[in-house]
Amino acid sequence: MQRFTQGFYGYAVALFVCLAGVGLFLLVTPQSREQHIPRLDYSITVANFGHAVPYGVWAPQRDPAGWVPNSNRIAKGENGAQVLYLGFATAKQQHAMFAQSNEQPAAEFANRMANTDKAVGTQQVGGVTWEQRYREDKNQRSLVRVLPDVTLVITGTADWPELAELAGTLRQRPQG
Structure with missing residues (x-):
């Protein structure tokens, strides 16, 4: 018995037992091969933004099919203006962000x-004209719409149809 606990042979047996235990653990542990993107509700952020700005806030009426809202925040822009940012993972696993400010x-x-x-x-989206912009070195596409009281920008690595899909869901909410 002492032979199994001493020297190189004992070390090899102990290493084999440990590796077999780890292998068994990995075999019985459930593993997900899917990427999990956390979903963040932006409704409260949009409501808070609406109370802070003097115009009707624009927001998606619904999330496009297969899209996951994964970030949202309100920040100070230039000249003290408020900026609303809503970030999404698209159905094609690209990034899209909607930003608005006055x-x-x-x-x-x-x-x-x-x-x-x-x-x-x-690009025409729902009868409305959006200006397309593209920055090749960042593979960044943007749709821009300048209104009298607010500027809307949809931008990201998503392709033009996906950006247009988000633009098509935007509706202006009543002020206040």
Whole structure:
């Protein structure tokens, strides 16, 4: 019996027993191969933003199918203006963010959110024209809509149809 507890042979047997135990543990432990993206409800953030700004807030009426809202926040923009950010993982596992603010000048806010001031075209979404912007080095596409009281920007690595899908869900809520 002493032979199994001493020397190299004993070390090898102990190592084998430990590895067999770890292998058995990994075999019986359930493992998920799916990526889990935490879902964060943004309704309270949107409501709080609506109480802090002097205009009707824009927000998705519903989340696009297969999209997961995964971030939301209110921040101070330039000149003290409030900015609402809503982040999403899209159905194609890309990123999209919706931002809005009454920051002035509106063009500077749009340029900062899109990371470019160069328009590459326009896109019609639900009868409304959005300006398309693209920054190639970041693979970032943006849809920009400047309204009299607020600027809306949808941006991210999502493709144009996905960005348009989010734009199509936006509705303005009553002020207050």
